[in-house]
Amino acid sequence: MKLTGLDLLTNPRFNKGTAFTLQEREDYGLTGLLPPVVSTQEQQMQRSLLNLRNKTRHIDKYLFLTALQKRNERVFYRILLENIEEMMPLVYTPTVGQACQEFAINFRETHGCYISWQDRGNIANALGNWPEKDVRLIVVSDGERILGLGDLGSNGMGIPIGKLTLYCACAGIDPAHCLPIMVDLGTENEALRTDPFYLGVREGRIRGEAYDAFMAEFCQAVQDVFPQALLQFEDFATPNAIALLERYRDKQLCFNDDIQGTASVALAGLLAATRINGKRISDMRFMFLGAGSAATGIGELLVKAMQREGISETQARSQLVFNDSKGLIVRSRDQLTDHARPFAADLPAMDAAAALEAFKPDVLIGASGRPGIITESMVKALCAIHQRPAIFALSNPTANAECTAKQAYEWSDGKAIFASGSPFSAVEYKGTTFIPGQGNNAYIFPGLGLGVLLSGATRINDDMLISAAECLAACVEQTQIDAGCLYPPLTDIREVSAKIAVAVAKTAEKAGYLPAPLALDFADHVRAQQYDPKY
Numbered sequence: 001m002k003l004t005g006l007d008l009l010t011n012p013r014f015n016k017g018t019a020f021t022l023q024e025r026e027d028y029g030l031t032g033l034l035p036p037v038v039s040t041q042e043q044q045m046q047r048s049l050l051n052l053r054n055k056t057r058h059i060d061k062y063l064f065l066t067a068l069q070k071r072n073e074r075v076f077y078r079i080l081l082e083n084i085e086e087m088m089p090l091v092y093t094p095t096v097g098q099a100c101q102e103f104a105i106n107f108r109e110t111h112g113c114y115i116s117w118q119d120r121g122n123i124a125n126a127l128g129n130w131p132e133k134d135v136r137l138i139v140v141s142d143g144e145r146i147l148g149l150g151d152l153g154s155n156g157m158g159i160p161i162g163k164l165t166l167y168c169a170c171a172g173i174d175p176a177h178c179l180p181i182m183v184d185l186g187t188e189n190e191a192l193r194t195d196p197f198y199l200g201v202r203e204g205r206i207r208g209e210a211y212d213a214f215m216a217e218f219c220q221a222v223q224d225v226f227p228q229a230l231l232q233f234e235d236f237a238t239p240n241a242i243a244l245l246e247r248y249r250d251k252q253l254c255f256n257d258d259i260q261g262t263a264s265v266a267l268a269g270l271l272a273a274t275r276i277n278g279k280r281i282s283d284m285r286f287m288f289l290g291a292g293s294a295a296t297g298i299g300e301l302l303v304k305a306m307q308r309e310g311i312s313e314t315q316a317r318s319q320l321v322f323n324d325s326k327g328l329i330v331r332s333r334d335q336l337t338d339h340a341r342p343f344a345a346d347l348p349a350m351d352a353a354a355a356l357e358a359f360k361p362d363v364l365i366g367a368s369g370r371p372g373i374i375t376e377s378m379v380k381a382l383c384a385i386h387q388r389p390a391i392f393a394l395s396n397p398t399a400n401a402e403c404t405a406k407q408a409y410e411w412s413d414g415k416a417i418f419a420s421g422s423p424f425s426a427v428e429y430k431g432t433t434f435i436p437g438q439g440n441n442a443y444i445f446p447g448l449g450l451g452v453l454l455s456g457a458t459r460i461n462d463d464m465l466i467s468a469a470e471c472l473a474a475c476v477e478q479t480q481i482d483a484g485c486l487y488p489p490l491t492d493i494r495e496v497s498a499k500i501a502v503a504v505a506k507t508a509e510k511a512g513y514l515p516a517p518l519a520l521d522f523a524d525h526v527r528a529q530q531y532d533p534k535y
């Protein structure tokens with residue numbers, strides 16, 4: 001179908017706006033519909049950037065960019081690609097957190113699929129209404145644990161949209177292949193249920209067997225309607241996140257980004273940290289604040305990575321401890337969740353501060369969603385034990401980080417190796433500039449997805465996540481490490497993602513997940529396939 005006239009001008013994928021040449025205007029029935037001057041794409045970008053930078057509130061910048069994405073996709077992505085450090089915090093964390101909180105009030109055009117309880121029995125039909133037929137990548141959320149912000153119901157749709165935007169910008173996946181989905185099975189957020197503008201189901205969440213049956217129909221519908229698609233679970237609350245991953249990881253092409261993507265990016269940061277503290281992963285002890293699916297997901301991948309270095313699983317597990325709101329998770333606890341049980345410490349019950357003194361970790365990892373729980377006295381205690389302790393404050397958005405970059409550097413007198421989930425600016429301390437690395441899964445999932453899509457891998461396993469982490473860690477230049485930064489600069493993200501894609505595909509091949517051997521020039525193929533938003 002050849003689009004013409006207003007249909008073309010209102011189609012964000014093909015619209016070039018004032019950049020349509022006079023010949024194109026004639027060919028596509030656009031004559032008279034545009035001002036006479038023909039712009040270049042560069043001029044269009046400059047115009048948009050000027051407008052964007054005139055706005056002061058981040059949420060207004062987010063809304064401007066979202067509108068641009070819906071008007072002219074190629075200008076949008078070129079702006080992202082060529083200004084990635086400025087744009088990432090606007091289209092993703094931290095601004096995407098506020099965008100979700102205000103999703104309903106700011107709702108303009110629909111994007112993606114909304115599948116709710118009333119669609120049960122009919123989910124495949126609903127998915128079939130999506131206009132793109134060649135969907136390869138789906139990000140789905142049920143909105144119950146949006147970043148560290150809790151249950152945002154269907155307002156959480158900002159997350160699947162934002163994650164897919166990053167796939168396109170960071171890895172170069174074609175936007176035509178991407179589908180964001182909100183499965184709306186209610187919300188426990190009372191404020192939302194009584195908010196007159198809320199657009200989701202105003203009931204308590206469906207739970208138990210009904211939930212499982214609904215998700216089973218959903219996953220089957222994805223396979224039926226989009227048989228080639230990789231399904232990414234995002235921001236589900238811990239019990240459902242773990243159960244869905246366990247149920248589907250061996251049955252269909254899927255992964256959970258909060259569990260597996262976060263684990264891989266944390267492992268990458270820890271591998272990079274070994275270049276500073278001179279240890280091996282299996283030499284280190286790790287204490288977690290938080291015991292949700294992200295925390296134990298990191299724990300499980302770390303155990304695998306430690307075993308690869310030659311220690312036993314039992315030994316590896318004994319080098320990890322977890323804390324939740326009740327303190328250290330110990331074996332004598334009455335109620336242990338299934339995912340935390342394998343990590344329960346053989347120690348008496350105590351609070352996190354005491355656990356830190358008793359366990360003497362090299363690394364403190366915050367994955368709790370609770371801002372400020374890494375305290376000055378904890379950081380000082382860590383520094384009394386180790387020369388260069390690592391502190392990862394992974395909760396998102398920035399305001400939910402367990403401590404700030406500045407606190408970590410100041411409290412540790414510049415000794416802490418720090419990384420955070422959401423971005424922090426560089427910190428000047430006693431004449432040294434520290435660059436905090438952003439240990440965000442955005443470094444992993446785009447490249448992982450690209451590798452899976454282009455290789456035709458049928459499953460995602462832990463070895464692929466470890467390969468992605470090793471590859472990411474190897475991308476960090478020594479100059480970055482010297483500035484205390486454990487991740488490569490975002491400006492390299494496309495090339496980093498291409499490298500991760502190749503590493504992941506090779507590991508998938510070893511696992512027997514590929515339909516055919518990788519071509520010798522697969523690495524070139526990856527780069528040639530990366531989406532280019534230039535006209």
Ligand SMILES: O=C([O-])CC(=O)C(=O)O
Pocket residue numbers: 093146147148235257258395396421440441
């Ligand atoms: O979105 C992010 O920045 C990382 C993430 O998956 C989460 O916090 O749930």
Ligand SMILES: [Mg+2]
Pocket residue numbers: 147234235257258
């Ligand atoms: Mg997430």
